[in-house]
Amino acid sequence: MTDLAPRTDPHAFWEDAFAIVAGCLMVALGVVFYAKATLLFGGSAGLGLLVAYATGWPFWATFSVVNLPFYALAALRMGRGFTLRTFAAVSLVAALTRLQADWVSLEKVNPLYACVIGGVLTGTGLLILFRHRTGLGGVAVLALYLQDKLGWRAGWTQLGIDLAILAAAALVVPPQGLALSVLGAVIVNLTLAINHKPGRYMGTS
Secondary structure, eight states: OOOOSOOOOBOOHHHHHHHHHHHHHHHHHHHHHHHHTTOOOSHHHHHHHHHHHHHOOOHHHHHHHHTTTHHHHIIIIIOHHHHHHHHHHHHHHHHHHHHHHHHOOOSOOOHHHHHHHHHHHHHHHHHHHHHTTOOOSHHHHHHHHHHHHHOOOHHHHHHHHHHHHHHHGGGTSOHHHHHHHHHHHHHHHHHHHHHOOTTTOOOBO
């Protein structure tokens, strides 16, 4: 009989390292599509883009800054290992989005396609990070904490907070872009909610 019980084997260091790089690459590429179409994510990435659109500052800088207050929560509630991995992931996404300006050039992209592909890339990247006990700061830290403590699915929790962030973006993003941003948030968080359920994947780091 096939053993269908969830595994609790810890991830090896190299597995965590590879997963963090792979997840961050996917998130950073999702940011490229969203920035090109002037769309928004939810979460700390969305806050970073919102501040970048409003101020003209580069995303890599705003993303790094908005995450600073959440490292204390991560250290207090999620442990040193999670905090260090999250700091590494945030720093890597910030660096990759800066470097990808020289690596990737999008002359034209359909906003709806940018919404869908950017949402799928970001959701999958976050899924990889979550499964290796890593977040991208901000809302991701809070969502994971609530999932661990209360059993709330991280995807649904993050979706609710993301929608609140997107509502605030109405002052910066045009109505069409805002509607597509909401759709993108749904795509990101459906990817998480469907594939990251408590007890389904028990690998640890």
